[in-house]
Amino acid sequence: MQAPTIPGNxxxxxAPPERPGRSLVEAELASSVAWLxxxxxxxxxxxxxxxxxxxxxxxxxxxxxxLYAIGGAILVYNLAFYLLERRLAGTKxxxxxxxxxxxxQVGLDWLAMILxxxxxxxxxxxxxxxFIFHIVIASIFFSPRAALAFxxxxxxxxxxxxxxxxxxxxxxxxIEGYLxxxxxxxxxxxxxxxxxxASTGLISAYLGSSIQERLRKREAEIVSLTESLQQATxxxxxxxxxxxxxxxxxxxxxxLNRLVRTSAEAMGVRACSxxxxxxxxxxxxxVAVYGLxxxxxxxxxxxxxxxxxxxxxxxGKTVNVADAxxxxxxxxxxxxxxxxxxxxxxxxxxxxxxxxxxxxAYAIEPDRFTPEDEAFLAAIAAQGSIAIENAMAYQAIEQxxxxxxxxxxxxxxxxxxxVSVTKSLLKTLTNGYVGKVTDAQQDILNRANRRxxxxxxxxxxxxxxATGKVEGKLKDVREPVDxxxxxxxxxxxxxxxxxxxxxxxxxxSAQEGAFIILATEEGLDRVFDNLISNAVKYTRPxxxxxxxxxxxxxxxxxxxxDTGIGIPQEAMQHMFEEFYRAPNAKELEFEGTGLGLxxxxxLITRFGGRIAIESEQDAGTTVxxxxxxxxxxxxxxxxxxxxA
Ligand code: ATP
Ligand code: MG
Numbered sequence: 001m002q003a004p005t006i007p008g009n010x011x012x013x014x015a016p017p018e019r020p021g022r023s024l025v026e027a028e029l030a031s032s033v034a035w036l037x038x039x040x041x042x043x044x045x046x047x048x049x050x051x052x053x054x055x056x057x058x059x060x061x062x063x064x065x066x067l068y069a070i071g072g073a074i075l076v077y078n079l080a081f082y083l084l085e086r087r088l089a090g091t092k093x094x095x096x097x098x099x100x101x102x103x104x105q106v107g108l109d110w111l112a113m114i115l116x117x118x119x120x121x122x123x124x125x126x127x128x129x130x131f132i133f134h135i136v137i138a139s140i141f142f143s144p145r146a147a148l149a150f151x152x153x154x155x156x157x158x159x160x161x162x163x164x165x166x167x168x169x170x171x172x173x174x175i176e177g178y179l180x181x182x183x184x185x186x187x188x189x190x191x192x193x194x195x196x197x198a199s200t201g202l203i204s205a206y207l208g209s210s211i212q213e214r215l216r217k218r219e220a221e222i223v224s225l226t227e228s229l230q231q232a233t234x235x236x237x238x239x240x241x242x243x244x245x246x247x248x249x250x251x252x253x254x255x256l257n258r259l260v261r262t263s264a265e266a267m268g269v270r271a272c273s274x275x276x277x278x279x280x281x282x283x284x285x286x287v288a289v290y291g292l293x294x295x296x297x298x299x300x301x302x303x304x305x306x307x308x309x310x311x312x313x314x315x316g317k318t319v320n321v322a323d324a325x326x327x328x329x330x331x332x333x334x335x336x337x338x339x340x341x342x343x344x345x346x347x348x349x350x351x352x353x354x355x356x357x358x359x360x361a362y363a364i365e366p367d368r369f370t371p372e373d374e375a376f377l378a379a380i381a382a383q384g385s386i387a388i389e390n391a392m393a394y395q396a397i398e399q400x401x402x403x404x405x406x407x408x409x410x411x412x413x414x415x416x417x418x419v420s421v422t423k424s425l426l427k428t429l430t431n432g433y434v435g436k437v438t439d440a441q442q443d444i445l446n447r448a449n450r451r452x453x454x455x456x457x458x459x460x461x462x463x464x465x466a467t468g469k470v471e472g473k474l475k476d477v478r479e480p481v482d483x484x485x486x487x488x489x490x491x492x493x494x495x496x497x498x499x500x501x502x503x504x505x506x507x508x509s510a511q512e513g514a515f516i517i518l519a520t521e522e523g524l525d526r527v528f529d530n531l532i533s534n535a536v537k538y539t540r541p542x543x544x545x546x547x548x549x550x551x552x553x554x555x556x557x558x559x560x561x562d563t564g565i566g567i568p569q570e571a572m573q574h575m576f577e578e579f580y581r582a583p584n585a586k587e588l589e590f591e592g593t594g595l596g597l598x599x600x601x602x603l604i605t606r607f608g609g610r611i612a613i614e615s616e617q618d619a620g621t622t623v624x625x626x627x628x629x630x631x632x633x634x635x636x637x638x639x640x641x642x643x644a
Contacts, residue, residue, distance in 0.1 A: 238266030
């Protein structure tokens, strides 16, 4: 039952699976950067178109050349950003690269804005309001602090330009014809515009940042929810898998190996093992292991009584050891840390008679297991317990069955020879070879003969049954035989005894020709003999028996039908049990072992067929056999072989 370790998995199974692709937050940043680049195309074009409108349509006199240059510059640097962004997207670059790219974008945008404001009239420029957009955009990309710093920088730049123009250090570049009186030297106007610009900028940065901050928090929540949902799905899948194992196989090692593997994979841990109590109950033996080294498994015996962890788990608890090196529960902490195990989780395997083993998961990280893991492992262990118990019970039955059959075989062999010797001795007596026998003696000898005949049949039946059980599994001696010919022969054999019982026996084959199946001639003979002898035995004088065979698809259907005593409803379920005889049968016929149908069922199963019994008490019984045909031979049966 010892399961092999899988050394190949020892290292690879350890690390939890890496998250595929980018996180949600990173993906969000990347897409915002791309969005900003798309917006900027429109901004660059708008600057150029607006300058043209001012000049050509409104016929105002603006510093057209620098303005066109600014629009062109915006488009050029945006092209550079576009190419860079494509490259980052192609190489799945980390978030820091995107942050740097965003920083550069905002920096250059700020420069373009301030030049735009300067060349459209400084403090008189209507473009000033556009700076608010940029402040909002910055608060989307950066932390609240950085966004605030950018807002302050924008205010400083605008104020700087306005003041420099005010004191005349910077030339004033108005759009001629836009304002009737210049305002850039009006101190009150200057103060008012700067005050409102500054407060709007700061408030926008604050609002933008706090909305963004809330969104980020939500996003983080979604990320963690998605992750736990993913984990839950994997586990559900694993539970489902283990449920399937419960129903799909009765092979003990297979059940155990699949369980450890499924558990380790579903939890994403380094290793998993199952230890079961041995028959003495004094040792916990490793029977299935996934991801542990042989050296660790051979660390030493685990006694369910003296090992504190085992004792605790076998009392029915799921035990989480967060720090394997320091836990007083561990019997072999040194070996565990040598194996790289830092924490472990153990759940009991509990059967009908209490705990019988331990399912354990091992992790290379300390404090790896959560309460959800505990519940999960306990659930797997509960399901696994059923699978293991079922498989073990089946194994035990199989062993018992084999032992029983062997025992019967031995006993019957020992019985057979004394029975046949007794029979021949009785014959010597009845035939008068050792002296004349009186009528009274003859009568006793006849009765003794009948009893010994019965005994011989019983021994033969038992031997047959045992042989079928033991050898049927070991070797297949079937060969192609003609079912119709054998049925014919057996039906012929019963003609006389049927007539003596006052019964009408009728045999017919619905289609002429041979019915070739894979079987043994002797076995088939025995099957038909049993069925027809039952019909003869359990039908009262004046009744009828019909025996027939017909082809149905690729199967031969044999029916033996009688108008006999039938089988009581409550007896139907016991028909194939060894030694079972229905009460009405026992009443009618004293002799009988109750082994005939058991042998028939056994043989038919070995020949790949089925048997069905339909019966109504006091009305009759129909037994139907279905056997797979291997060739459709339509040669007619020679008339001599056909039954009357
Ligand atoms: P044996 O065949 O060993 O002499 P048996 O005939 O009693 O004994 P089975 O052939 O195994 O044993 O049949 C089991 C029981 O099924 C019978 O005892 C009887 O109760 C019932 N049975 C089988 N065939 C018929 C039938 N044709 N009509 C009525 N009862 C039947
Ligand atoms: Mg019988």
